[in-house]
Amino acid sequence: MCKNKIQFQPGLSLQSFLSQFGTEDQCRNALVRWRWPQGFVCPSCGHTKYCLLKTRDLFQCNRCRTQISITAGTIFASTKLSLTTWFLSIYLITQSKVSVSALSLKRTIGVSYNTALLIKHKIQQVMKERDDSKPLDAAYIQVDDAYWGGKKRNGKRGRGATGKIPFVAAVSIGDKGRPLAIRFSQVSAFSKKSIKAWADKHLAPKRNVAPMASNASLLLKSVVMNILQ
Numbered sequence: 001m002c003k004n005k006i007q008f009q010p011g012l013s014l015q016s017f018l019s020q021f022g023t024e025d026q027c028r029n030a031l032v033r034w035r036w037p038q039g040f041v042c043p044s045c046g047h048t049k050y051c052l053l054k055t056r057d058l059f060q061c062n063r064c065r066t067q068i069s070i071t072a073g074t075i076f077a078s079t080k081l082s083l084t085t086w087f088l089s090i091y092l093i094t095q096s097k098v099s100v101s102a103l104s105l106k107r108t109i110g111v112s113y114n115t116a117l118l119i120k121h122k123i124q125q126v127m128k129e130r131d132d133s134k135p136l137d138a139a140y141i142q143v144d145d146a147y148w149g150g151k152k153r154n155g156k157r158g159r160g161a162t163g164k165i166p167f168v169a170a171v172s173i174g175d176k177g178r179p180l181a182i183r184f185s186q187v188s189a190f191s192k193k194s195i196k197a198w199a200d201k202h203l204a205p206k207r208n209v210a211p212m213a214s215n216a217s218l219l220l221k222s223v224v225m226n227i228l229q
Contacts, residue, residue: 017091027083031070042066075122085109089119094127131183137204138172138180145169145190166190168198 021027040050042061049062058067071077076086089109093100106116147164170183183202187194203209 011095012091014091017088021087021091022084024083027087028070030087031074031076031083035070043068075126081111081115081119085111086119089116090123093120093123131181132185132202134181135202135204136170136172136181136183138174140173140208141170141203142173143168143170143209168195170202 021030039048040059041048042050042064044066045061045064047061047063050059051062052058053060053067056067058069060067069077071079076083079086089105092105092108100120102113102117102120105120106113109116109119111119146167146169148167149163149165166187166189168183168185168187172180172182174180185198185202187198
């Protein structure tokens with residue numbers, strides 16, 4: 001029987017994860033390696049020599065005395081949770097084939113519901129920002145427009161309904177016609193300016209772009225296709 005390559009792609013087992021990130025020291029050392037893959041560099045003066053303030057868990061530059069936390073500027077900053085709790089949460093959310101609810105996360109990592117919800121939102125925001133930083137660059141891209149929400153009983157329907165939020169959807173298609181990546185982004189309006197700004201950020205130049213459906217916005221079709229050709 002032919003297996004779906006996406007569904008059966010290799011992952012990281014829980015046992016392997018715990019062997020790599022099961023202790024606080026392992027998580028901390030991983031953060032140090034990711035933050036300074038070539039070794040410590042002071043963000044203020046560029047010096048590479050430092051001392052470690054163990055009582056406060058800070059790196060201090062030997063030249064300018066700047067103190068740096070390995071969690072500064074990350075989702076772990078100013079948190080009272082252990083790094084092992086954060087790393088396990090990241091593992092559970094990213095490895096699951098279905099969405100992990102905040103209630104399920106709460107029960108698994110042993111925190112309050114509000115804390116679990118905050119952790120989930122922060123991790124998902126980082127995932128979104130990482131995806132948004134990589135423009136869709138397949139040879140063929142399909143785009144479409146969509147609206148979300150809106151009042152149903154104020155006399156207006158369709159695109160003119162009050163409160164509707166405009167979105168642009170895009171899917172990059174591989175050589176065999178299979179989807180590779182998607183983008184679903186809120187825009188301020190379906191105007192030439194906002195669509196151009198969205199295309200400049202999310203789509204690589206000189207790509208073949210086509211609407212997903214024949215009833216897609218004429219503006220969306222014309223603006224995106226003119227920008228990227």
